[in-house]
Amino acid sequence: MATAPKEAANTIALEEIHTEGPEPPKGQKTFTVEEAVETIGFGRFHIALFLIMGSTVVAEAMEIMLIAVVSPLIRCEWQLQDWQVALVTTMVFFGYMVFSIVLGLLADRYGRWKILLLSFLWGAYFSLLTSFAPSYIWFVFLRTMVGGGVSGHAQGLIIKTEFLPTKYRGYMLPLSQVFWLAGSLLIIGLASVVNPTIGWRWLIRIASIPGIILIMVFKFIPESARYNVSTGNNVAALATLQRIAKMNRATMPEGALQEPPKERRGRFKDLLHPKYLRTTLQIWIIWLGIAFAYYGVILASAELLERDLGCTSRTPPSENAGPVSEESRSPCYCHPFGPSAYRTMIISTAGEIALNPLNILGINFLGRRLSLCITMGCTALFFLLLNVCTSSAGMTGFLFMLRALVSANFNTIYIYTAEVYPTTMRALGMGTSGSLCRVGAMVAPFISQVLMSASFLGALCLFSSVCVVCAISAFTLPIETKGRALQQVK
DSSP states (O other): OOOOOHHHHHHHSOOOOOOOOOOOOTTOOEEOHHHHHHHHOSOHHHHHHHHHHHHHHHHHHHHHHHHHHHHHHHHHHTTOOHHHHHHHHHHHHHHHHHHHHHHHHHHHHHOHHHHHHHHHHHHHHHHHHHTTOOSHHHHHHHHHHHHHHHGGGHHHHHHHHHHSOHHHHHHHHHHTHHHHHHHHHHHHHHHHHHTTTTOHHHHHHHHTHHHHHHHTTGGGSOOOHHHHHHTTOHHHHHHHHHHHHHHHTOOOOSSEEOOOOOOOOSOGGGGGSTTTHHHHHHHHHHHHHHHHHHHHHHHHHHHHHHHTOSHHHHSOOOTTSOOOOHHHHSSOOOOOOOHHHHHHHHHHHHGGGTTHHHHHHIIIIIOHHHHHHHHHHHHHHHHHHTTSOOOHHHHHHHHHHHHHHHHHHHHHHHHHHHHHSOHHHHHHHHHHHHHHHHHHHHHHHHIIIIIHHHOHHHHHHHHHHHHHHHHHHHHTOSOOOTTOOOOOOO
16 A cells, blocks of 8 residues: 655654643543544434545546556557556556655645545546546556545545544444445446447546546535644634534533643654554555455456456467467457446456445454454455356356455455554554555556466466465454554554
8 A cells, every 4th residue: 555765754744743732720521532522423424424535435446447447448549568558557556655655644744634635636637637648658647646646535534534433433434345336336337338439538537527526525524633633723623523513413522622742743663663563564564465466356357358368268279270360469459348348347346345244244243353364365265266267157256256355355454554553643554554555556467467468377376375475464463453442642
């Protein structure tokens, strides 16, 4: 989700904070942001926040999934080889990786809201420019910049997490997957209509519209009260909490808002503090593996449909078979998706929500670690099942289950990472995890779009092995965050 150089992290790190609010009179009652959030409870504010932040996920899904439905067309237009098509996706996630760390550090310093707004402005601008790309090189560069903008969308998840009461986090955060599913289905549906008629450039322009619209509603999103308190801005935090209480028709706790003083914030080396070292390293392994599997499934699905890499095409040709056409020997393919391919993509993509109810139950009753271990193990199994020679319906079923499992994996690790780190380093923890996640996403195209063409079973075994390593890492995580209040200090 590459780590930033230590020098860069130290440069951006905040100095000691001396802006603590005045001490309350002796004997006066006090309360923390955590206590206020729990007292106010869940209500209309959280529903509105859930819908707005969920819409940001729709926009992100459309931008990320766009490459899968555009790849066959740019392959044909610019006569690209396999590695060139794979490089497009890799560079998108390279941009995501680099900017995840930078934006995570800046969010811990300047606030989640500002970075979220900046990321949407950045992403929408470069997405529109992509539709005018005159060449392959320009297309790759502009999509890399889009990836950098999309990396800041993770701040929306952090804002949601920091406003949700403890008992609702395990239920509401997995439901965000509905919005990712909506964005994925929307871009596939649009592609099935737009690509064959007015072309992929108009598809990119249409896909950028949700991000532009969302910029206009950002004024309704408050800055995180936890962030404000952690920087000593208790007045702004109290105003935000009072606004939430008013919207929810709830009462605030009695007394004055007070938080313990913070020493330093947003330092990269805090993630490697002995208290969090093992947790951080295992989280990075899991993020990398989950992204490798998730985008591997997406791109493998597209390759299976575009190239017909099913069991019939993996069978060696008989001696009586006719001559192989010149087009099939060519490294370049002009095989745009047909209606049946789009239908298969829609069905398999719908699988992303299939296990949501079980995922929510697992997260809340089995805990984050065990739930993630089980779904990662099942992901490894279904990767191997793709090698079973079956009908197109059977292959669609396997892809459906794989999308369901990799989606559940992402749900769980998102929640765990947002919960395990304290407020002073939460955005940085999410940002660095996001960068390592993109390392996995950068490698996945070369396995799904290059190695899979040469050795189908070899590619599946590699995906499966990585999932097994992630399952073991999840099971051995040192901290379980189920039912645990968000930590404010290190």
